[in-house]
């Protein structure tokens with residue numbers, strides 16, 4: 029009998045914890061929850077300051093949770109596995125605060141890195157922290173996104189990347205199309221294809237809706253709401269928080285953009301036993 033007590037009490041604690049969490053979510057406005065989180069992170073930054081170069085303080089990151097260094101390091105290995113080499117010219121669309129750029133600083137020698145993002149503070153941060161790396165360039169694009177840049181003046185569906193045709197050997201987007209709408213990703217895919225060299229690769233993460241993900245038992249994200257005919261969201265009030273696209277629609281977009289799908293690495297969000305990352309990753313090659 030006594031042996032069961034700790035089990036019961038931890039189950040009760042867990043239940044109360046998740047119950048309180050969901051009640052708090054309903055009762056406390058998002059802006060207040062975000063401010064509380066920021067204050068807690070600030071306290072953690074004071075107690076245990078981050079000293080590694082090119083890693084922002086926890087309270088100043090806006091690109092989501094997770095270990096900034098580990099996520100970047102792992103992605104650099106993925107890029108290498110897909111053919112990245114030190115002399116390549118690469119494009120990072122939606123580069124945030126350089127999470128994917130940081131591990132490439134010592135890797136790209138005669139090559140170069142170009143990243144752009146719509147959040148100016150992130151680009152300003154990168155300008156300051158990569159000032160000593162001449163082959164790394166960060167640019168701000170004032171494109172609208174309700175979640176990340178509500179004051180943006182350009183529509184993502186019309187934004188023309190400020191780079192010439194056939195410039196890059198490789199382009200990548202991590203957790204960017206997962207926050208954008210169909211007409212926006214369509215234009216971005218066209219721009220990626222235009223700016224890639226023939227034979228150049230693009231590595232893009234998505235949440236793909238297909239038979240497997242729709243029948244997944246307990247997916248990491250529950251895309252329960254149809255946003256439009258080709259996409260779903262987890263939260264209709266704030267759809268850009270997480271968007272998933274119908275895989276057939278995505279395949280057609282690649283075809284339209286002149287990109288051949290070489291492979292898809294389906295992520296753990298809907299396949300817990302997958303050896304890959306959380307999100308699905310589509311590997312495209314410019315024909």
Ligand SMILES: C[S@@+](CC[C@H](N)C(=O)[O-])C[C@H]1O[C@@H](n2cnc3c(N)ncnc32)[C@H](O)[C@@H]1O
Nearest residue numbers: 091122123124127146147173176184202203204
């Ligand atoms: C979850 S963060 C990921 C950042 C970065 N790719 C990484 O993995 O660290 C999503 C990023 O997409 C950027 N973003 C959203 N809409 C965009 C758009 N239309 N063009 C470029 N970047 C965009 C946001 O500003 C944000 O930095």
